[in-house]
Amino acid sequence: MKKILAVFLLVSIFSACKKDITSLNTDPKNPNNVPSYSLFTNAQRRLTNTVTSSNVNLNIFRLIEQQWQETTYTDESNYDLTTRTIPDGVWDALYRDVLYNFERAKKLIPTDVVGADVQKNEIAITDIMQVYAYYYLVTTFGNIPYSEALDIDKPFPKFDDAKTVYGQLITRLDADIAALSSGSSFGNADLIYGGDITKWKKFAATLKLKMGITLADADNAAAKAAVESAVATGVFTSNADNATLKYQSSPPNTNPIWVDLVQSGRQDFVACKTVMGFLQPAALPADPRLPYYFTVNNTGKYVGADPGALAPFALFSKPSGPILVPGSIGSITNPDFPGLLLDYAETEFNLAEAATRGYTVSGDVISHYNNGVKASVTYWGAETGQADAYLLQSNVAFATATGTTALQKIAVQKYLALYNRGWDAWIETRRLDYPVITAPETALTEFPVRFTYPVNEQNVNVTNYNKAAEAIGGDKVTTKLFFDKK
C-alpha cells in the first residue's frame, strides 16, 4: 500500500505544478503595441502602392483605359476580372491593408500622441486619407460596406447606398478641413507632405473639389456646393502642391511599377493604340509628353498595339524606359519614381469643368484648361515652351480641340493627363463618356463601368452581398453606378 501511496504522491506532484503556462502564449517576436505613426506610414505607403501599382492582380486600370496593352497574356486587357480575382485584390488592399490600419492609427493617436492640437491634426489627416481610399471603393463597386465596415464584431457588414456614402465622405472632408488648425502633425512619418498642415488642408479641399465634380452628372446641386466650398477653402495652385510619395531607389520600398516592369524582367506591357492615337495625331506634332510616357519600338517609332490583341513586345512602344531626360521626375520605370495621389493638372481640369457647368469659381474655362495642360506637360518634364507650343496646336487649342463640347475637350486632355493613373482615368471615362473607349473585339464583356464584388464577399457575406447586388441593379460590370448618369 505504501508503494501505491508513493505513486499517487508522485502523480500529484507532477500535476500540481501550478505555474502559469498561459504566458507561453505571448508571442515574443511580434509586438502587441506599436506607435500610431508607424501604422499611418505603412497605410499611406500601401494606399499609394494600390493606386500606383501595375500588378495584374490588383490595378489593371491602365489596361481598361487602353493606355497600356498586355503583350502575351491578354486576359485583363480583355476585361477578365475573375481569373485573377482582381476585385478581391482591390477590396482587400483598400479595406484591410489601408482603411483599417488608418482606423487603428486614429484609435491610438489620442493615447500615444502628446498635445491636443497635434492629435486633432493627425486624426484629421488620417481621416482625409481614409476618405481618399473610400472614394476609389465607392466609385469602383457602388454600394459598399461603410456604416458597418472596419468593425471585426460585424464580420458580415451590410452594404450602404453608394450615393449616401459619398455624401458622408464629403461631410467628413468638411470636418477634417475644419479640424486642421495650426501646429504640427506626423512629421517625417507622413511620407507625402512631411506633416505640413497647410498642405493637407489644401489636399482635402482639392479632393473635395474632385469629389464634387465626380458627382456633377448625378447631383448637380450637391456637386456645386462641394466644388464652391472647396475652392473657397483653397485648392492646389501649382505642381508644387501635388500629393506625391517618393519611393526609395532600392527594394523593398520601391515604386511597384518598377517591380512589375523592370525587376521582374518580364515583358508584359506595351503602349496601346488608343492613347497613342491622341499622343501622336496624324499630320500634327506629337504630344510633348510622348517621350516621357513611352519609348520607341524596335524600329525607332512610337507604336501602340491593338487593344486586347496579342502584341509582340519588340514591335511596340513600352511604358517609358530609361531614355528620359534628366531633370524630369524620372522614368515611370525608375524604382524611386513617385507615386501620385492627387495633382494640380486634374485640379485645373476640374475647375475648367466647374466653370463650364456654371459653378462659381474664379477664372474661365479656357484659362483653367490651359493651366491644366501646362501643369501636366511640365510635371512630366517637358519645358514650359513646349507646353505653350502644344497649346497652340489645332487639336489642343481649346477653340478647336478634339471634342464637340467643352466637357469633351476637357475630357480628352484629362484623359491624357491621367496617363499612368488609370483608376482616375476610368472614373472620368465613365462619367464623361469621352474619349470613347471601345471594348476589344475579343473582350469577355462590354467596357466595364464597375467592378463585380469580390469572390470572398460572395462566398462569406452572402445575404448582404445579394441585397447589394439587387440594390444596384445586378452585380455586373455593366451596371452603371450612381455618379455615371448620362
Next chain:
Amino acid sequence: MLCVTQVFAQNRTVTGTVTAQEDGLPIPGVTVRVKGTTIGTQTGTNGKYSLSVPDNAVLVVSFIGYAQQEIPATGSVINARLVVSSRQLGEVVVTGALGITRTRNQQSYAAQQVAAEEVSKTRSSSFITGLSGKVSGLEIRQNNALGSSVNVVLRGTKSISGNNQALFVIDGVPIDNSNLNGRPTPTTAGQQDGAGGYDYGSPASDINPDDIESVTVLKGAAASALYGSRGSNGVILITSKKAKKGLGITINSSVSRGTVDKSTLPKYQRSYGAGYSAGYADPTYHYFFYGDVDGDNKPDLVTPTTEDASYGAAFNPSLMVYQWDAFDPTSPNYKKATPWVAAQNDPTTFFNKPISNNQSIMITNGTDAGTFKLGYTRSDENGILPNSNIKKNSIDLAGTYNITPKLTVGGAVNYYNINGLGRPGTGYDGGGARNVMTNFRQWWEVNTDVQELKAAYDRTGKNVTWNYADPLAGNLSPIFWDNPYFVRYQNYETDTRNRYLGNVNVNYKPTDWLTITGRTSLDSYTELDEERKAVTSVGVPYYSRKNTSYTETNYDLLATVDKNLSKQFNLKALLGTNIRKQNTQSIYAITNGGLIVPGIYSLSNSANAPNAPYEYKGLREVDGIFAGATLTYNNLLTLDGTIRRDKSSTLPASNNTYYYPSVSGGFIFSELLKQLSWLSYGKLRANYAQVGGDAPIYSVLDTYTVPPPFNGNPQSAVNTTKNNPDLKPERTKSAEVGLEFDLFDNRLGFNGSYYTTETFDQILGVNVSTATGYSFKFLNAGTVKNKGIELSLNGTPIRTQDFNWKVTLNYTRNRNKVTELFKDGTGEEAKNLELNSFQGGVSINATLDQPYGTIRGTDYIYDKTTGQKVVGANGQYLQSGPTATIGNTNPDWIGGINNSFTYKGFNLSFLIDVRKGGSVFSTDMYYGLATGLYQETAYTNDLGNPVRNTLATGGGLIRPGVKEDGTPNTTRVAASYGAFGYVRLPNKAFVYDAGFVKLREAIVGYTLPQKTIAKLPIKEVTFQLIGRNLWIIHKNLPYADPEDGLSSGNLQGYQVGSYPTTRTISLNLKLRF
C-alpha cells in the same frame, strides 16, 4: 516497451527449443515463464531459450495464436511443440494507447495492426506510403514529387481549419509530423497555397522502416482518448523492433529503378507550333517573327520565341524556320533554319530512370541482464527529375538493463539525418523558377525539343532557353521560362535535417500486478532549407535560408495495474501524468533585389541590404493527467473507461482546462457459443468518447506585423487575423459500434465498425468580409459530422502444407458534412468558409450543409428544363459566378485488396488500391488546353476540317448545348487560343473525377529452404522483387495522377504543375544471421 524479459538468478537452469507442430520450425519470441511468478524469458530467433527456475517449477509456454502449454520443469532440457489454436484468438496481444498492451478480448474499439513485413517489405524510404490500402478507415494521399509529404487522415476530416492528420507515436514517444511547407513569412504565399515552393516532406517519414516491428492504427477517439487533444484524429502507433534472446543480425540490401508512368504525362498535339494566334510580323503566314538572322539582309522566318503556347503556324516539314537554337552560337544549328515540325523529343523525355539503393543492418541481442539493439540504414534515393536526390541515414540504438528483477531501465536513441538536393518545385510558379511541370503542362511550344535544350545546357552550362525575350534584337534572355535543365541544375534547393528521437525510461514492478513507468522522451530536430535562383534566371535571383528547430519533450509517469480480482474478474487500471513541451523556432532570411556575384549563395551576396529576417518562436505546453480502468468478466464482457484532463498553454487561462472521457464495452459472444465449432471468435463492441483540442499557438492575443522601415520611418500593420481572448477548446464527440468474428478455424475473419463523430466548437480562423479590416477571425464555431463504415475482411481460401492463399480486403466509406459554420452578432449565419483560393479563381471551401472540401468556381449555366449547357448569342457558354459548387474532394469510398500466395519458399503478393469518386481541379488542363498543348485542341471537326482553321476556312466548333431560348446551339465559334481552356470555359470544365484503381504493390519473394542453408552460419536468406505504383489500372483524370496534390494538409483536390507517377522496381536481398 518493457516487457516480461525479467530474469533473475535461481537455483538451476533449464534450456530448450520451442517449435511449431505444423512445420516443426523454431518459433522466436515465445514467452516461457514459471507459473505463479514473474520469472520468465522469451525464445531467441532460433527458438531456443534458457531460464533459471526454482525447484518444482511448472513452465508456462505461450505465444499468440497458439494454445498455451504448461510443462513441469523436470530435467534440464525442456522442448515444447506448440499447436495453433483458434480458441486463443481472444488472447492475442495488441498494443493500445500509451503503448499499453492488452488482449484482443479487452479491446473494445477499432484498432488494426499491420505487421512489420507489410510495412517495410516494399523497401520504400517512407513507411507511411506502405500503409495505403492496408488499413480500413485510413486515407493516405501521397504526392508524386520525390520526398513529398503524405496526407494521413483517419475517419474523415473533422476539423475545419485545424490539423486533421493522425498522430504518430513510436514506442510511446509522439513524433512531430508537421507540414514544413508553410509560408516563409505570414504575408508570402507558400507551397500549400499553390504558389511556387518546395514540398519538404512529412517528418514522420524519417522513421526507419527497418526498425518497425508493427504498426497499430487506433482509429477512433475512444482508442486514442488517453493521448489528449493530439489523439483526436486517431493515432498510428509504431512499435520498434525488439531484441529477442540471443544474437540476431539482419541485413537488407536493395536496389531499385524508377520509371515514369506515361499515363500521368501529357500527350501533346503534333500539328501546330509556337504562337498564340496570327498577328506576327511575317507577311506570309503572320505566325512568325520576321528579321534577318543569317546575315543576308533578307528577313527570315523566326519562331515567335516569346510565345509560350502552341497556337501558332501549322507544322510543315518543308517550311524552314530559324528556331531558338539558330541563335545559340554553340549549337550545330547556329544561323540555320530547320524544318517546322513537332519536336522529336517532347517533355515526356525530360525524366530520368533513376537508380536508388537502400542498405540496412540490424543487430539485436538479449541476455538475462537486458537487451540491446543497434541498427543502421542508409538510403540513397534519386528522383525522376535531373539533379534530385534524398539521402537518409538512420541509426537506431536501444537497450534495456535489468537492475533487479523488479527494476528495469531502458533507453533508446534514434538519429536521423536527411539530406535533400533538388527536391522538385511545386505549385504555380511564375517563371518556372522551380516547377518545370507548369512549363511542360501549361505553357509550352511543342516544336521545342527537350533533348536539344539538354544539349544546349550541357554545352554551355548557361540558361540557353527556347523562350528568348527578343532574339532579333539580340536579347537572348529568357522572357518567361528558363531552360528546364538550367532550372534543375542551377535553381536547386538543398535541405538538411538532423533529428534525434529518444527516451529514457524506468520500469518498476513492485508486485506482479503493478507496474510503474517513468519516461522522459525527446523529439528534436534542426533543419536548414536553402533555396536559390541563379543569376540570368527569369525574375529576381535570390538566395534564401530557413533554419528551423523543433523540440518536443514529454515527461510521463504511469502506474498500471493488472490484477485478477477474482476468478471471474480481471482489472486493468492506469493512472498517469504527462507534461508535453513543444518549442518551434525558425528564422527565414532572403537576399534583397538580386545577387551581386553569380553562383555565390550567401546573404552577404545580396544586391541590396537584406531586410530583417523573419523570426518565429512558438511554445506550447500541455499538462495532462489521466486514469483508466478495464474490467473483464470471464473473458466474456469488458468494460473500459478512461478520463484525461489537459491544460494547454494555447488557450486563455479561463478556458484552458478540459476533459476527455471515454467509455467502451465489449461482449465476446463466441464464449457463449462454444458449441458452434465453426465460430472461432466473435465480439461485439461499442464505445463513446469525447475529446478536445487546443488552439493554434498565438491565436488568443493580437499582435502587429512590422514591415521594413520606409527611409528610416518605422512601419507597422494590423495582423490580418483577429485573435480571440475568449477561445475555448474544440470538442469532438464520437461513438462507434463494431463487430468482429473469425470463422472456420480462423480462415475467414471479419472486422467492421460503424462510427459517427461530431466535432463542434471548432477553433476556426473564420474567413470574414475583408471590409472588417481583417481576413480571418478566430472563433469557436462550426460543426463537422462524420459517419462511416469501415470493414476488414481476411480469408484463407487455400491452406495446405505447401500452398497458402490469403486475401485481405479493407473498405472505408466516410460521409462528411459541415452542419454549422458561424453566426455573427446579429445571428446571421455564414454559408461558406473559404479555406483557400487558388490560381484560376477556384477555391476549396467548407460549405454549410455540404461535405468538407467543396471546390467552388465558375460553372456552366444549365437550361432549366433540359439540363443542357446554355450558350450565349456569341456561341460561347454562359457562365455562373465564381461561387458555384463544382466539386467535392471527398471520395465515395476507398479500399484495398491484397492477395498473397505462398508456396514453400516462394511468395507472391499484390495490392490493389482503390479510390472511388472525389473531385480534383486541374490547373494544368485549365491552362494547357487553352495554350493548345494537348491533342484535344487539334482535331478534325464536324465539317471535316482542322478545327483550328478559321471560321472562313471551315474550322471552328459548335459548343454542345442550347441557346437561351432552349433551341439547340448552332453558332460556330473559332477554336482559337483559349477556346478549349480557361478563356472560354468555366472552372467546372476542369474538374475531374479523382477516383483510381492502382496496382500499388506487387512482390515476389523466395526464401531459401532451411535445408539449403542449414550448414551455413545463417538463418534466413530471402530474395524479393518489389514493384510499387506499377500500374494505374483505371483513372478519369487525363495526363496526371489523380492522387497527386499540393501538399499534406486540409487543402486537397487541387492540382497544378503535377508530377508524374514514379514506378519503382526493387530487388532486395535479406540475410538473417
